Amino acid sequence: MHRLRYSYHMQLNFAEPAHDHQFKLRCFPSSDERQQIFDEHIEIYPRHYSVEQADSFGNRCIYGAARQEHERFSVDVEGTAEICGNVLKACGNIGVFRYATGLTGAGENIRRLHAMLGLGDMSGYSKAVRMMRGLYEAFEYVPGVTGVNTTAEEAVTLGRGVCQDYAHILLALCRLERIPCRYVAGMIPGEGATHAWTEIYDEGVWRMLDPTHNRECDGTYIKISSGRDAQDCAINQGVFTGGGRQTQDIKVIVHEM
Secondary structure, eight states, X not given: OEEEEEEEEEEXXXXXXXXXXXXXXXXXXXXXXXXXXXXXXXXXXXXXXXXXXXXXXXXXXXEEEEOSXXXXXXXXXXXXXXXXXXXXXXXXXXXXXXXOOTTTOOOHHHHHHHHHTOOTTOOHHHHHHHHHHHHHHHOEEOTTSOOTTOOHHHXXXXXXXXXXXXXXXXXXXXXXXXXXXXXXXXXXXXXXXXXXXXXXXXXXXXXXXXXXXXXEOOTTOEXXXXXXXXXXXXXXXXXXXXXXXXXXXXXXXXXXX
C-alpha cells in the first residue's frame, strides 16, 4: 500500500473583473476499492453557493456560482490518499467505452500504426500493452505543440505531444479492436500538473496503463476522474460575464509519506 499526500491548485486570472460566474469543477479524488481519501480540504474563491454531486460517469463534481465581481477564481484541494494496486472493479455500462469519440477517432495514420503492431491472436489486455509499447516507440513527448482540442489523429500526424495525446492515441488504437477503454485524469509524484493515463477493461476489471511512461500504473497514481476522453474529465468548466482575457495557473504536488 502507498500513502500519498497531495495538493492541487488552480487559479484563473481575469484582466478585467468578472461576475455572475457559474462553474463546474472536477478535481476531487474519490474513495473506491482501490484508493481511500482522507483529511481532504477544499477551498474555492469566490463562491456564492456550491453543491457536490456526481456526473454521469460517477466523477465527483462541485457545481456553484460566484455572483460578485472578482479578478481571480481559484480552487485548492489537499488530502491524503491510500492506494493499493492498479485494478478497479468494473460496473455500469461498459459498451459506451468501446467506440471512438471526436477526439479518439482513428484516421489514416492511426490505422497505419495499428497495422504495424502485429497484434495477432493476443487477448484484449495483451493487445493494449503491445499497442502502448508501439506508441511509446513511435511518439515523442514534447510540450506546447498540441492543445486541449487536438485529436488523436492530429497528434499521431505530428508525432509529438503530451500525456493527453498519448492517452487519446492509445484509446483510438484500443477502440479499433473494440476493447473497452477509458481516459483517466489524475495526479502522480513528480508532476507539476495533472497527468493522464488509460484504463483497459479486462475480464470484469479495469486495468491501468500509462502510455506516456510506457508502464502499468502502480499505487503512486491518484485517480481524479475517468470518461470517454479528456472532455469528460475537464477540470474546470464555466461561464461568466466580463473578465476580458484570462490566464490559468495550475500546480500539483504529490509526495509519498
